[in-house]
Amino acid sequence: MRVSRLMLATLRDTPADAEIASHQLLARGGFIRRVSSGIYAYMPLMWRVLSKVINIVQKEMDEAGALQTLLPQLHPAELWEKSGRWKGYTAGEGIMFHLKDRQNRELGLGPTHEEVATSIIGEQIRSYKQLPINIYQIQTKFRDEIRPRFGLMRSREFIMKDAYSFHASEYDLQDTYYKMDKAYTNIFISCGIKTVKVDADSGSIGGAASQEFMVTADTGEDLILKSPDGNYAANIEKAISKASPPLTLKKQETIEVSTIDQKSIETLCKEQDIDSSQIVKVIVMVAILEEGKDQPLLISIRGDQEVNEVKLFNEITNELNCKILKLSFIKEEQLINQGLAPFPFGFIGPDFSDSALKNAKTWQNKFLRIIDLTAADLQNFVCGANIENKHRFHVNWSINKYPSKTIDIRKAKAGDLCIHDESQVLEECRGIEVGHIFQLGRKYSTSLKASFTNEEGIEESFWMGCYGIGISRLAQAAVEQNHDEKGIIWPISIAPFEVMISIANIQDPIQAALGEKIYKQLIPQGIEALIDDRNERAGVKFKDADLIGIPWRIVVGRDAPSGKIELIERAKAFNEVLDAKAAIKKLIEEISNQKTF
Numbered sequence: 001m002r003v004s005r006l007m008l009a010t011l012r013d014t015p016a017d018a019e020i021a022s023h024q025l026l027a028r029g030g031f032i033r034r035v036s037s038g039i040y041a042y043m044p045l046m047w048r049v050l051s052k053v054i055n056i057v058q059k060e061m062d063e064a065g066a067l068q069t070l071l072p073q074l075h076p077a078e079l080w081e082k083s084g085r086w087k088g089y090t091a092g093e094g095i096m097f098h099l100k101d102r103q104n105r106e107l108g109l110g111p112t113h114e115e116v117a118t119s120i121i122g123e124q125i126r127s128y129k130q131l132p133i134n135i136y137q138i139q140t141k142f143r144d145e146i147r148p149r150f151g152l153m154r155s156r157e158f159i160m161k162d163a164y165s166f167h168a169s170e171y172d173l174q175d176t177y178y179k180m181d182k183a184y185t186n187i188f189i190s191c192g193i194k195t196v197k198v199d200a201d202s203g204s205i206g207g208a209a210s211q212e213f214m215v216t217a218d219t220g221e222d223l224i225l226k227s228p229d230g231n232y233a234a235n236i237e238k239a240i241s242k243a244s245p246p247l248t249l250k251k252q253e254t255i256e257v258s259t260i261d262q263k264s265i266e267t268l269c270k271e272q273d274i275d276s277s278q279i280v281k282v283i284v285m286v287a288i289l290e291e292g293k294d295q296p297l298l299i300s301i302r303g304d305q306e307v308n309e310v311k312l313f314n315e316i317t318n319e320l321n322c323k324i325l326k327l328s329f330i331k332e333e334q335l336i337n338q339g340l341a342p343f344p345f346g347f348i349g350p351d352f353s354d355s356a357l358k359n360a361k362t363w364q365n366k367f368l369r370i371i372d373l374t375a376a377d378l379q380n381f382v383c384g385a386n387i388e389n390k391h392r393f394h395v396n397w398s399i400n401k402y403p404s405k406t407i408d409i410r411k412a413k414a415g416d417l418c419i420h421d422e423s424q425v426l427e428e429c430r431g432i433e434v435g436h437i438f439q440l441g442r443k444y445s446t447s448l449k450a451s452f453t454n455e456e457g458i459e460e461s462f463w464m465g466c467y468g469i470g471i472s473r474l475a476q477a478a479v480e481q482n483h484d485e486k487g488i489i490w491p492i493s494i495a496p497f498e499v500m501i502s503i504a505n506i507q508d509p510i511q512a513a514l515g516e517k518i519y520k521q522l523i524p525q526g527i528e529a530l531i532d533d534r535n536e537r538a539g540v541k542f543k544d545a546d547l548i549g550i551p552w553r554i555v556v557g558r559d560a561p562s563g564k565i566e567l568i569e570r571a572k573a574f575n576e577v578l579d580a581k582a583a584i585k586k587l588i589e590e591i592s593n594q595k596t597f
């Protein structure tokens with residue numbers, strides 16, 4: 001390919017909306033063009049990168065036994081109503097673009113394909129003998145993200161590889177899950193990016209086990225906790241840890257203490273000279289339900305700890321066994337709306353009476369009480385006295401007569417000890433989620449009535465797994481991980497071209513001829529070469545070459561009359577003057593060594 005024919009349009013200035021390096025560099029290098037918020041065109045150089053990622057993914061999926069398909073992007077609402085996801089995905093903060101056809105029928109643009117895949121396989125597969133089946137596709141997904149940002153990282157239209165597997169048993173599902181895990185690891189290695197596999201929350205998709213593959217980068221949207229030895233890593237949403245031990249209060253009789261205006265843990269500790277780990281903090285929230293009366297929550301946790309809202313959300317969903325739209329803190333105006341008397345916020349204890357909820361208009365009249373393990377472990381603590389401006393000191397759990405659920409809802413944090421090995425102190429790092437694998441279980445097959453006949457001749461719902469890779473996000477994440485102040489440094493396996501031949505002065509016939517000769521020798525050898533034949537100053541060409549990040553560069557310049565060129569590796573900024581022939585030989589060797597697939 002010739003740069004003169006490439007429609008290359010590099011920018012000197014960074015587009016105003018590009019906040020992170022990879023977005024800035026892809027935009028400046030002319031790889032992507034913004035069409036609208038979260039909507040991008042992949043320009044020719046970018047399409048070459050994406051195609052390479054796609055090839056790597058296809059090879060590994062095929063090897064793992066998955067079958068490539070292409071499913072529709074227009075999804076009838078009825079399918080999503082059957083799985084119970086239509087409302088949540090289209091109303092309020094739902095991310096599904098949806099529309100009506102000329103017959104006024106509702107359709108959604110596919111953000112993910114569990115419903116479509118399950119219904120198709122459910123219709124086609126009848127017997128355990130036909131299982132397992134794993135289908136995948138590579139296609140554009142649509143998600144009306146609340147905050148599209150960072151270019152291809154969180155866009156509203158993006159390329160995803162998604163796979164759905166169907167099994168006769170949970171054991172068989174686990175087998176495929178591990179195969180896909182292995183395939184994912186291979187894919188990321190082949191793409192030349194470093195990833196960490198982390199335990200993940202299953203989110204709105206639901207299911208038993210789930211893991212994410214994260215590209216570690218300071219600008220990542222996800223927070224990861226990991227042990228220095230690499231044996232434990234989890235998304236903060238899911239992470240568990242051992243909390244630091246609390247300071248103990250000296251045992252004394254229970255007393256009520258006047259704590260005027262000491263509403264916050266911080267002021268209470270300061271005024272009373274106690275440590276926050278000696279306090280049971282109580283948080284009052286309400287779970288807003290899709291249907292039925294909303295459920296008030298009373299959450300107790302150690303004063304020095306924070307609640308992990310994802311864990312809390314999951315536990316409450318399980319407990320109530322119904323769809324929760326969101327959790328929100330109870331505020332004074334909500335109490336007024338419910339026709340309730342004010343709560344003594346800041347002075348509430350774990351035994352706060354249900355009578356506070358009596359006659360609530362649209363709320364249940366009992367709290368769902370949750371006690372975090374850190375709070376439950378305290379035996380002599382400080383907590384609110386359920387009266388304005390008063391706390392109790394030296395109390396224990398005998399104060400709470402209400403049925404309560406004791407579980408882990410604590411946010412693990414850096415500095416906590418690893419649950420599996422207490423010599424490991426957890427560290428924090430940021431990551432970009434490029435892949436996600438789930439053991440879905442039978443949630444979708446049950447709701448969509450997708451079943452097969454088992455060995456005993458009985459109808460049974462499929463066991464299912466699903467597996468995603470953000471193809472376009474991965475390509476940008478590779479840039480986030482591989483760049484310097486001058487531009488991109490593509491890993492060789494996904495670089496748009498492997499070598500750039502820069503002719504310093506195209507008007508010089510000797511330079512032009514040598515450049516062409518090298519180009520013509522490289523192409524038949526299978527080397528993907530780009531030749532910069534533009535009539536531009538050498539400085540401009542070198543700047544562009546650095547920016548677009550082709551891994552190798554041959555500069556044909558002043559030494560052309562003696563048949564010599566400069567060979568430069570972009571990642572190492574190291575240049576060597578070589579005879580053209582020797583350079584070609586070395587280049588071919590180096591490239592074949594570097595390519596891991």
Ligand SMILES: Nc1ncnc2c1ncn2[C@@H]1O[C@H](COP(=O)(O)OP(=O)(O)O)[C@@H](O)[C@H]1O
Nearest residue numbers: 152153154155158433434435436468469470473
């Ligand atoms: N808005 C987006 N823009 C680009 N890639 C995305 C976007 N949302 C998800 N992806 C990619 O698709 C993969 C599978 O998506 P999924 O796990 O369903 O998304 P999420 O974790 O956002 O619910 C993610 O691992 C990510 O790489």
Ligand SMILES: [Mg+2]
Nearest residue numbers: 212433435436
């Ligand atoms: Mg995900």
